[in-house]
Amino acid sequence: MQYTVYTFEVSPLIPGNDLVIASLSELAFDSFQETESGVEAYVPTQFDTDELQNALLELTIEDVIIHFSKKEMEDINWNAEWESQFDPIDVDNLCRVRAPFHEAKEGVLDLIIEPKMSFGTGHHATTYLVLQKMFELDLKDKEVIDMGSGTAVLAIAAEKLGAKKVWAIDIDEWAYENAIENLERNSCTRIEALLGVEDLLEGKMADVFIANINRNILLAQAKHYENATKSGAPLLLSGFYENDVPALLEAFSAFEWKETRVRDEWTMLFLLRK
């Protein structure tokens, strides 16, 4: 996502910075970094509107002097350093998630992922848990939805496990473009990468539904998943902690609980559509 940074000179810094951050957090700014002379405030460029500018010009805090300037940040891959040297991940003896610069492992499913600032390299416990579970399901000739697909690692695994059609959906532009690159890298032909949100689910019915995102988004989208999953079909949910499970089970009451799996506090739920 493209961000704009506003650099604020604040005097005096204490309590000025706290006051500035508090006031800006009421606007569209979502993150802040304090500096030696004030604070840098970050806003998604799409929200950097005239209205915001006017609100800033009217911003006054008693006894605090404020000056600001702004510039647009580059939209580059900030994770490149880590991505250039990470270790491959072996999920049990089932598959290896690796970058193009790693060796493949004999006898296991090979998933080649060059992440580019997207989620899903197998390093995270949630990706690991979902991959592990996918191997226990029969995906042959199935239609699969991978919601919040990130690098598309799960979608790619689904195709390699025999799925006849996979929709890989993500809201993030970096993820969408990265997914397309990774599909090519793995010579996938039965996956359709889509950029967007839950309304893309309309008209689709999954034999297997997978969503590794986070609690709040899963709760918000529960009804949409319900409508896009065939009766009796499995739903794999992950991206949350064990203490989030009760809230999720309540929201996904159209599904029958089958299994909860935990790794490093992260949790995966395996449910069946009633």
Next chain:
Amino acid sequence: MAKEVAGFVKLQIKGGAANPAPPVGPALGSKGVNIMEFCKQFNARTQDKAGKVCPVLITVYKDKSFEFVIKTAPAAVQLLDAAKAKQGAAEPNRQKVGSVTWEQVKAIAEDKMPDLNCFTVESAMKMVAGTARSLGIQVTGERPF
């Protein structure tokens, strides 16, 4: 053996809103940390504080691993929240002038005691009340000291 620290990064991010763009990206990416891992953890741990500013102190180790601590919101942020809850959301893009009670000031003072360098709740309350004044927020009710 304790891991060797490569550096500290201090940011303030709204709960559930960490993403690999700036400031998280450049601050952590340059140290070789897996930004995606940080975002996923931070967002899961702050999912109940969506929209509220959470100060976070990240310790980055030489082996590119990291740990982080999330602190409670700054007194000023808590004051604005308290004032807003009382008067209801007015025009969202104008600076709000509202009021809070001394009980609310006390609750915030107690919450922020560890960060305020104050020895007594009373002195912490005075600092919080001063912050309220700077924000144009009135403190109502009987002054307890």
